[in-house]
Each structure stands twice: as structure tokens, then as C-alpha cells.
Amino acid sequence: MSFHVYLPIAHNSVHILLLLALGAIVGLLSGLFGVGGGFLLTPLLIMIGIPPTVAAASDSNQIVAASTSGTYAHARAGTVDFKMGTLLLIGGVLGGFLGVKLIAFLRAMGEADFVITVFYIVMLGSIGTYMFYDSIRGLRRAPDPPEPPEKRRASVYARLSARLPFQMRFERSKVELSALVPLVLGTLVGVLAAIMGVGGGFIMVPVMVYLLRMPMHVVVGTSLFQILFTCLNVTIMQSWINRTVDFLLALMLLVGSVIGAQIGARIGKRLKAEQLKILMSIIVLVVMLKMLYGLLSRPDILVAYRGGH
Amino acid sequence: MRACLFQTALFVPMLLSSVALAVEPMGVELDPSEVRIGLMYGGAAVRVRARTPSGCDVAMSVTGASADLHLNKKGKRAGLLWMNVGELMYRDVPTVYFVRSSRPLPELASKALLDRLELGYPALSWSITGARDRDERAHFVDLIRLKERDKLFSVAEHGVALRSRGASSQVATASVFLPPKAPPGRYRVRVMCFRDRKLVGKVEATLRLSYDRNVAFLSTLSHDHGLLYGVLASLIAILAGLLTGFVFGRKGGAH
Numbered sequence: 001m002s003f004h005v006y007l008p009i010a011h012n013s014v015h016i017l018l019l020l021a022l023g024a025i026v027g028l029l030s031g032l033f034g035v036g037g038g039f040l041l042t043p044l045l046i047m048i049g050i051p052p053t054v055a056a057a058s059d060s061n062q063i064v065a066a067s068t069s070g071t072y073a074h075a076r077a078g079t080v081d082f083k084m085g086t087l088l089l090i091g092g093v094l095g096g097f098l099g100v101k102l103i104a105f106l107r108a109m110g111e112a113d114f115v116i117t118v119f120y121i122v123m124l125g126s127i128g129t130y131m132f133y134d135s136i137r138g139l140r141r142a143p144d145p146p147e148p149p150e151k152r153r154a155s156v157y158a159r160l161s162a163r164l165p166f167q168m169r170f171e172r173s174k175v176e177l178s179a180l181v182p183l184v185l186g187t188l189v190g191v192l193a194a195i196m197g198v199g200g201g202f203i204m205v206p207v208m209v210y211l212l213r214m215p216m217h218v219v220v221g222t223s224l225f226q227i228l229f230t231c232l233n234v235t236i237m238q239s240w241i242n243r244t245v246d247f248l249l250a251l252m253l254l255v256g257s258v259i260g261a262q263i264g265a266r267i268g269k270r271l272k273a274e275q276l277k278i279l280m281s282i283i284v285l286v287v288m289l290k291m292l293y294g295l296l297s298r299p300d301i302l303v304a305y306r307g308g309h
Numbered sequence: 310m311r312a313c314l315f316q317t318a319l320f321v322p323m324l325l326s327s328v329a330l331a332v333e334p335m336g337v338e339l340d341p342s343e344v345r346i347g348l349m350y351g352g353a354a355v356r357v358r359a360r361t362p363s364g365c366d367v368a369m370s371v372t373g374a375s376a377d378l379h380l381n382k383k384g385k386r387a388g389l390l391w392m393n394v395g396e397l398m399y400r401d402v403p404t405v406y407f408v409r410s411s412r413p414l415p416e417l418a419s420k421a422l423l424d425r426l427e428l429g430y431p432a433l434s435w436s437i438t439g440a441r442d443r444d445e446r447a448h449f450v451d452l453i454r455l456k457e458r459d460k461l462f463s464v465a466e467h468g469v470a471l472r473s474r475g476a477s478s479q480v481a482t483a484s485v486f487l488p489p490k491a492p493p494g495r496y497r498v499r500v501m502c503f504r505d506r507k508l509v510g511k512v513e514a515t516l517r518l519s520y521d522r523n524v525a526f527l528s529t530l531s532h533d534h535g536l537l538y539g540v541l542a543s544l545i546a547i548l549a550g551l552l553t554g555f556v557f558g559r560k561g562g563a564h
């Protein structure tokens with residue numbers, strides 16, 4: 001009996017255990033950090049022979065299930081800031097539209113691949129390095145418990161945002177800021193997510209922690225809420241326009257992610273916020289270094305099938 | 310005119326040879342002759358068994374339908390980064406190309422004959438339109454390596470086993486493995502018999518690769534009803550997520 005599953009849209013066959021393991025990794029990340037995991041899973045799927053476009057689109061389908069489960073659990077626990085999440089989502093949809101237009105412009109100029117790759121490395125490198133540095137500093141400064149956001153020294157950014165109109169209180173996040181801040185930041189993340197072809201969770205989480213000053217436990221739930229709708233949109237659009245969603249692939253990843261999410265939830269309960277951030281920053285930096293190595297080393301074969309970044 | 314002369318040149322020795330030896334007609338069997346792609350499909354091994362005149366060398370080929378192939382060319386950008394730097398287009402590239410022979414191909418026939426019969430990679434470079442242009446020719450080896458990596462192309466000299474069956478005939482057998490990436494369709498299987506570097510016999514068969522009902526349903530739904538497929542995939546994912554959340558009642562990363 002074969003332990004392979006044939007993927008009709010990817011036109012390939014993959015060992016079932018391999019797909020379950022990849023799904024488990026994503027579930028673990030989703031449960032621990034509130035990210036979709038697309039930034040990690042898409043390159044891994046490409047490495048096992050899934051065409052890039054199918055990998056990215058099917059990944060979104062899987063993340064719909066994982067983030068639904070996560071959002072449901074966090075909503076029950078009262079750790080989703082729906083008000084903040086909705087504003088970020090509106091900004092994200094607008095940013096996604098602008099990002100798609102920008103990519104079309106860059107493709108017409110023949111520079112899209114170069115810009116996307118360099119963007120990826122710069123973004124992952126800066127976010128990973130900053131998170132790692134900040135978490136180490138946080139652990140040294142206040143090992144137990146972390147300093148509340150309200151007591152942090154007001155930065156230039158904080159002072160500027162305090163002067164903006166439409167100030168409102170976000171009860172769940174226990175912050176007060178202008179509605180324009182999450183809207184603009186959501187738009188910027190949407191542009192980046194569209195350019196990089198991912199859900200944007202790994203950019204959104206640092207944005208919520210460092211720029212919106214949201215507490216980590218609300219960040220995870222709110223990020224999952226926002227990712228759910230972003231990936232829902234991507235799944236339907238990719239199925240409709242590009243026919244690149246492989247449902248069987250998504251289903252296998254989903255089963256694995258359910259197992260991974262259980263493990264992630266148990267590990268997460270034993271870790272402090274700063275430790276979680278260090279882990280996340282290490283993962284981001286490893287992915288960045290892997291991409292950088294791929295760009296600097298000469299490929300074995302100097303041609304590739306067309307159809308992905 | 311040249312092609313006509315060539316065909317005559319091929320046909321006459323074949324005719325003379327078969328008359329002189331008074332052999333049984335050549336035949337070929339495929340096991341299986343039809344492969345169904347189901348949900349648990351992981352590729353399929355196909356055995357080619359041919360009856361040929363005794364004492365001749367044998368080459369077999371399995372070829373998929375030809376199509377245009379668009380590739381990205383890799384090169385250095387900014388003197389540092391290896392990235393896509395251009396596009397290449399080859400016409401008439403077979404989706405699958407397997408060759409098996411009882412001896413190295415150059416020992417079986419002249420280069421001109423191998424080229425005509427499209428046997429071996431050098432011969433393939435002449436049948437693929439575009440492989441003769443300067444840039445495309447330079448990357449033809451990479452195209453072959455790309456296809457070999459996906460197990461869609463392979464050439465195995467000494468890949469045909471010959472076993473005598475009486476004084477006038479022999480049995481030639483070879484195996485090919487159709488990888489999961491081989492697309493559904495009809496594959497042309499050829500068995501060619503060579504003596505004194507000349508073609509003395511040839512026989513063909515068709516191998517069929519098709520989707521079973523489940524795979525065909527998913528493939529058709531995705532290609533012909535993309536919006537419905539996307540909505541259904543999303544709904545199933547949401548239901549699966551809710552069910553998971555309900556059953557496990559997990560808190561995710563909250564802590």
C-alpha cells in the first residue's frame with residue numbers, strides 16, 4: 001500500500017507523513033505566536049516539489065482552518081481585540097490592493113523578482129534582529145514579570161500618535177490611540193504582505209507588540225483574527241483566478257497542524273512572553289539566512305520552471 | 310525529398326532483413342498498458358516486453374506529448390545575488406522522455422540515424438525547436454538536468470535485457486518508472502531493433518495514463534468551477550477549524 005497522496009492541482013505526489021509533519025510545524029507556530037506560518041511553510045513546500053504558486057495558495061487555505069480554530073479559542077478566552085483587528089483588517093485589505101498594483105508595475109519593469117527577494121531578506125533580517133535584541137534586553141532588565149506597556153518611556157512615535165485625531169480606547173488591548181494608527185499600519189503590512197506573497201502575520205505581530213503596544217496575549221488572538229480574513233480572501237481569489245489551491249494538500253497540512261497546535265499550546269503555557277519573542281526571532285532569522293544562502297550560492301541548475309517568485 | 314530518401318533507405322534494409330531471416334513479426338506488450346492516477350498514487354512502474362528478431366540490439370523509448378516549455382534563466386544580479394535574469398522558451402519539448410537500450414546508443418547506429426529516430430539527448434536537442442538558438446542551446450543541458458531531477462527524463466544504456474527465444478527470435482525487456490509528475494495522456498512506446506548499425510525493425514504501442522473518478526472530479530472542479538472550488542475549500546477549512554476548536558477547546562498561545 002502506498003503512503004503517498006496524489007495532489008491533483010500540484011500534479012505531484014508526496015508522502016503523507018511528510019505533509020503531516022510540515023502541518024505540525026505550522027500548527028506549533030500558530031499556537032505559540034499567532035502567525036499563519038506562511039513565511040516558513042511556503043518555502044518548505046517548494047523544497048519538497050510543490051510548484052511555488054500552488055504552495056502559496058494552498059498554504060492560505062490551510063491557514064484559514066488553523067486561524068479559525070485559533071480565533072475561536074482566543075475569542076472564548078476573551079483575548080481577541082475585535083475593534084483593533086477590524087481596523088487592521090480594513091487597512092490590510094486596502095494595502096493588499098495597493099501591493100498587488102505595485103507588483104504589477106514592478107513586473108512590467110522586469111524588476112519584481114529582485115525587489116521581492118531583497119525586500120524579504122531586509123524585512124526578515126530587521127524584524128528578527130530587533131525582536132531578538134529587544135527580548136534579550138527585556139529578559140536582563142526585568143526577568144519577572146515584564147514591564148507593563150504603559151510605563152515604557154514615550155518615544156517620538158508615541159508622542160506623535162498621541163496628537164493624531166480620532167483617538168479611541170481599545171479596551172481589550174488596554175491602549176488608547178488614534179484609529180488612524182492601526183489603519184495606516186494595517187495598510188503598510190497589507191502592502192508588504194502582497195509584495196511578499198504571505199498572510200503577513202510575522203510582520204503584524206511585531207507591529208502590534210512594538211508600535212501598537214498591545215499585550216502579547218491579546219496580540220496572538222487579534223493577529224489570528226486578522227489572518228483568518230486575509231487568507232480567506234486569498235484562498236477564494238487564487239482558486240477563482242489562478243486555479244492554484246490544492247485542497248488535498250491543504251487538508252493534509254490541516255490534520256498535521258491540529259496536532260502541532262496542541263503541542264504549541266502546551267509549550268506556550270510554560271514560556272514567558274520574552275522567551276516566546278526570542279524563539280520567534282530565531283525562527284525569522286533562520287528563514288532569512290536560508291534565503292540569503294540561496295541567493296549567494298550558485299544554483300546546481302541554471303534554469304527553473306516559470307510560475308513563482 | 311531528403312526525408313523520402315531517408316525513409317526508403319530505412320525501409321529497404323528492414324524488408325530485406327526480415328525476408329532473409331524469415332522471422333516472426335515484432336510485437337510489444339506493456340504491463341500495465343493503462344495506469345490510473347488515484348488519490349494514493351505515487352508513480353507507477355511499467356514493464357515493456359518485446360519480441361524481436363534474434364541477434365539484434367534493441368532500443369526502447371517512451372515519449373509523452375510535446376508542448377512549449379517556459380523557463381526562467383538564473384544569473385547573477387548586482388554581481389552578488391543569483392536570481393532570475395531572463396526567460397527561455399523551448400518548443401516541442403516532450404513531457405516525458407525515457408530511453409533504454411541494450412548497448413550504448415552510439416554503438417547501435419550512426420549519429421544521423423539516432424537523430425532521425427530521436428534517440429538520446431543529442432538527438433533530442435535537434436527535435437526540440439529553440440534548442441538550436443544560441444542562448445537556448447547554452448542552457449539545453451540545464452533543461453535536461455531539470456527534467457532528470459523530476460525523473461521525467463532518463464536515458465539508460467544497458468537498460469534492456471535480451472533473452473533468446475528459439476533460433477529466430479528473442480525477448481527484450483525493460484522497465485520505466487512513471488513519476489507522479491508525469492501528466493495524464495497517451496505515451497508513445499517504441500521498440501527498435503538494430504543490426505550492423507542499421508534499423509531492421511520497429512514496433513510501437515500506446516501507454517495511457519489517466520485520472521480515476523475522484524482525482525478527475527477535483528481537477529475538473531478546480532479548473533472549470535474555480536470560484537465554487539475556492540468557496541467550498543474555504544467553507545470546509547472554516548468548519549474543520551471550528552470543529553477542532555470545539556473538540557479541543559484549546560487556548561492557542563494565550564498564556
